Amino acid sequence: MSDDQVNGHANGHANGRSALSLVPKTDAEQTLKDFKTDQEVRWCPGCGDYAILAAVQSFLPELGLKRENITFVSGIGCSSRFPYYMNTYGFHSIHGRAPAIATGLATSRPDLSVWVVTGDGDALSIGGNHLIHALRRNVNLKILLFNNRIYGLTKGQYSPTSETGKITKSTPMGSLDAPFNPISLAVGAEGTFVARTIDSDRKHLQSVLRAAAEHRGTALVEIYQNCNIFNDGAFDPLKDAAVRDDITIRLEHGRPIVFGREGEKAVVRGAGGGLEVVPTASVDASRIVVHDAANPDPSAAFALSRLDSPAFEHTPIGIFRDVDRPSYDELMRAQVEEAAERQGPGDLAALIAGGDTWRID
Structure with a gap:
């Protein structure tokens, strides 16, 4: 598939404006090495954060922006070490408040490309209020939400995205909470760009990041990220070559939503108005939903987000929503x-x- 197909690009920038139009460009050719720092990367060996860091450092040179006009703002958590490892400006801020700090920076400095790096605990627990207001306001910043479904830095307590029944140090008899679905939350706040990708799928990850960087307004990218110490294998079904194609719904703007190794599964609108997964051969092609990421009505993207399942019967990835506002x-x-x-x-x-x-x- 082409990058546009992987992204599900909706051509949301119909007026020709981009989030990067006011950010100064560099004349010098850049490489991954230009975005590496001399700091020792201090994550646990095997952590999914390494893959995300490498993907970001690799794709940023393509944007051709001056490094002094790129800023990474983080909160608290394992992912929040990110600014130390990016040879740009950065701000390691306080728990849950990265979107608020980034909002002040983005609104006062339109010549900057502002990125927020946060985790499922940092963003959706103490930072939940700041996250939803950044999304509804459509501030010109990009939010990378690393979701490993656990509190890693504080040694393995359950997080707002941990599945019900999750046994952890803080829930020895199993979590009673119903987990947040970050995509549903972001679409519910009417975020203008909402996407999901996976740490181990570098091509898909980078293509989504490119689209997010160009988006005018707030872009939220949920990244499924493995914590091999406290929640190892949380997303293994989506990475296992034997089953991943059977359960992964790759969203492509303008294309019918069909998946499976042989395209044997399709998404249709059910009798109750919601979406259902059915055998492709059992329905007329006209009934299969065509993905429209540019649909201004958030209910379509929300319905797609509800196809997600904690047990991974099927999981949508890609760009759910990309609208111009x-x-x-x-x-x-x-x-x-x-x-x-x-x-x-x-x-x-x-x-x-x-x-x-x-x-x-």
């Missing part, structure tokens, strides 16, 4: 320009020393 940054700058036209340029010193002051004796 003005970013928060653009709207904010337009308001500032309008105010300046009406009232003239501001004078901060005059404002501080202006008439609206008082003295307390």
Whole structure:
């Protein structure tokens, strides 16, 4: 498949504008080595984070951006070491607040490509509120959510994405919680770009990252990532060559949703309005759902996200939603320009020393 097919590109940038249009470009050719730092990479041997780091360092040179105009912001967790290993600007911030800090940076500096690196615990527990508001505002930043379904840094407690019944150090009799589906959550917040990929599928991962980088507004990319110490093999069915093609639904914009080794399974709309997986041979081709990532109605992408199953009977990956909407940054700058036209340029010193002051004796 071509990159566009893997991405499920919806051509959301119909007006020709891109998230990178204001970011300065470099004249020098870049390579992976330009984005590596001299810091020792300190993840457990075999951690899926290594694969994600290598994929990001490999694809960034293709964007041709000045490294000083790229910023990675992280919260707390294993994934949040990421800024140390990227030879760009970075900010290792506080637990769950990376989207809030990145929002301030992205809105004040349109010349930056701003990335958030977070985990399922950091983003969906203490950081859940910040995440959903960044998504609904459509701030021009890219959120990489590493999902290993466990708290790794604090040694193996259950996380907001751990499956019900999960036995961990904090749930010795099994988790009672119903897990979050990050894709459903992001689509529910009407995120304009929502995607899922896998740490071990480098081609797919990089193609999704390229599309996210270009997207105007907030792009959330959930990355299934293996924690080989505290939750090893959590996504093995999606990586096992013997079964992965039978259960992985690869979303391709504009194409019928058919999967399986021989295309023997298809997604159709059920009698109740939801989506169902049926044998392809059992339905007329006209009934098979054609994936439309650019559909402004989020209910279509939400229905796709509900096909996901903790037991991996079938799991969609790719771009669920890619719609065009003005970013928060653009709207904010337009308001500032309008105010300046009406009232003239501001004078901060005059404002501080202006008439609206008082003295307390």
